[in-house]
Amino acid sequence: MRTVFLGTSAFAASVLRVLAGSAHRPVLVVTRPDRPRGRGRRLAAPPVAEVARELGLDLDQPASVNDEPARARIAAAEPEAVCVCAFGALIKEPLLSDYEMLNVHPSLLARWRGAAPVERAIMAGDAQTGVSIMRVTAGLDSGPVCAQVTTPIGETDTYGSLAERLQGLGAKLLIDVLDRRPECAEQDESGATYADKLTADDRRLDPTRSAAELDRVVRALTPHVGAVLELPGGERLGVWEARPHETADGLVPAALDLDGDVPILGCSPGALELLTVQPPGRRAMPAADWLRGRRH
Numbered sequence: 498m499r500t501v502f503l504g505t506s507a508f509a510a511s512v513l514r515v516l517a518g519s520a521h522r523p524v525l526v527v528t529r530p531d532r533p534r535g536r537g538r539r540l541a542a543p544p545v546a547e548v549a550r551e552l553g554l555d556l557d558q559p560a561s562v563n564d565e566p567a568r569a570r571i572a573a574a575e576p577e578a579v580c581v582c583a584f585g586a587l588i589k590e591p592l593l594s595d596y597e598m599l600n601v602h603p604s605l606l607a608r609w610r611g612a613a614p615v616e617r618a619i620m621a622g623d624a625q626t627g628v629s630i631m632r633v634t635a636g637l638d639s640g641p642v643c644a645q646v647t648t649p650i651g652e653t654d655t656y657g658s659l660a661e662r663l664q665g666l667g668a669k670l671l672i673d674v675l676d677r678r679p680e681c682a683e684q685d686e687s688g689a690t691y692a693d694k695l696t697a698d699d700r701r702l703d704p705t706r707s708a709a710e711l712d713r714v715v716r717a718l719t720p721h722v723g724a725v726l727e728l729p730g731g732e733r734l735g736v737w738e739a740r741p742h743e744t745a746d747g748l749v750p751a752a753l754d755l756d757g758d759v760p761i762l763g764c765s766p767g768a769l770e771l772l773t774v775q776p777p778g779r780r781a782m783p784a785a786d787w788l789r790g791r792r793h
Contacts (some may be wrong), residue, residue, distance in 0.1 A: 498675050501525045501576040501596075502545075503562065508664055509582040510544035512601055515668030516580065517552050521675045525555045525574040527562055529585060563589045571596075580671060581633055588633060598633035599674060601667040603660070605645055606631060607689040610638035615660050617692035618650060619717035620699075622709075625649045626659070628667040630674045632681055639689075641681035643674050655719040695722060702726045704751040708741040708767030715739045723775065726762065728753070734787075735775030742770040755791070759784045 502513055502523040517523060526549040534541040542550075549556040555574075559567035562584075571579070571592070581588070582601040604614035606629040611617075618626040627647035634640035646666050650659060695718075702711050702724050715724045715736055724736045748754055748763035762769045775781040 499524055499575060499577045500675070501527065501571055501574050501579045502582075503527045503579060503584045503588070504545045504582040505529045505543045505585045506583040507544040508603065508660055509584070509601075510548040511661075511664035512582045512668045512671065513545055513548050513554075514552070515665070516671060517554060519672045519675075521578075521580075521672060523554055523580070524576065525557060525571065527557045527559070527567065527571065530558045530560060562586060563592055568592055568595070578675060580675075582667070582671075590635070593633065593635060599643065599671065600631050600633045600638070600640070601671050602629045602631060602638055603627075603663040603667060604692065605629060605647060606638060606642055607684040607686065609690055609692040611692040612694040614692040615656055615663065616695060616699075616717040616722075617690075619654065619656065619659065620710075620713050622713055623650055626663070628663055628670055630667075630670055631684075637691075639684060639686075641683050643679050643681040644670055646670050653716070655716045656722075657720045700725045702736060702762070702769070704762055705765050708762075708764040708769045711762075711764060711769050712739055712741050726771070726774075733777060734771075735781065736771055736773070737775060737781050738773035739769050739771050742768040755788060758788075760788055 498521045500521045500523045502516060504513055505528050526545060528543045528545040531540040531542050533539065546556060546558060557567060557570050561567065576596055579596045579598045581598055604618060605627045609617050625647050627645055629645045630643045632640040648662050648666060700718060700722060702714060718724050719737050726734045726736050728734055742761050748761065748768050750763050750765040752763040754761040760771045762771065771784045773781055774784045774787050776787060
């Protein structure tokens with residue numbers, strides 16, 4: 498089948514790589530323009546653009562996919578289906594109605610519509626998540642669902658480990674939908690929840706919450722965003738790995754025990770053992786090393 502692929506993120510790039518090896522290899526890839534990144538603010542290509550170039554796929558990076566030149570480029574490709582994954586920009590009419598658009602969304606819709614479904618599923622303590630293939634409509638991830646596949650969320654899953662599984666599942670499911678052309682069913686609106694875009698407040702480890710909750714926050718933000726603990730004096734410590742510490746008796750919420758091998762944060766209830774941290778202006782390191790440096 499002739500396809501066009503719209504995507505931007507590293508997640509989308511992994512799906513593109515698998516799709517390109519199938520019978521539905523895209524005849525055109527559309528992604529976002531290069532953006533400034535890092536401290537030097539140098540222009541960098543989106544992950545999808547890098548993979549498209551690596552695979553020799555025709556590539557377009559319009560300022561807006563809804564502008565006439567971008568629509569004309571897609572029309573010239575004569576797609577039978579347009580595949581969308583983590584594109585990161587609103588697709589509007591008439592483009593929406595011109596083609597069958599199939600979106601790879603990493604959640605069990607209608608749960609976790611929106612920008613951060615993988616992170617929100619971990620943060621909420623969901624026992625499972627998955628991938629949905631849905632038709633793109635004007636609503637926010639509210640189109641009919643053509644197929645779903647589930648995967649459990651383990652007690653030690655991070656965003657990185659879970660997203661890697663979901664990428665593989667999503668790519669295979671997309672190919673299966675393109676092969677079989679199953680009927681799509683409307684979502685159950687009564688089960689809809691929304692995965693809002695992550696904010697600075699989402700990153701903050703608030704010790705008035707339980708150790709189990711904060712453990713999920715750390716895992717949901719690793720390795721791509723990172724949680725932050727505010728220390729006395731205003732220092733902000735990045736936290737990349739932690740785990741609940743069940744035996745810390747008598748540690749009050751917000752107290753930071755620095756007397757052991759690793760720092761332990763008092764929570765409400767429980768305590769959180771910090772395993773990998775990142776001091777300001779430095780790289781991530783074992784928390785035991787940070788602790789030794791702090792003592793000396």
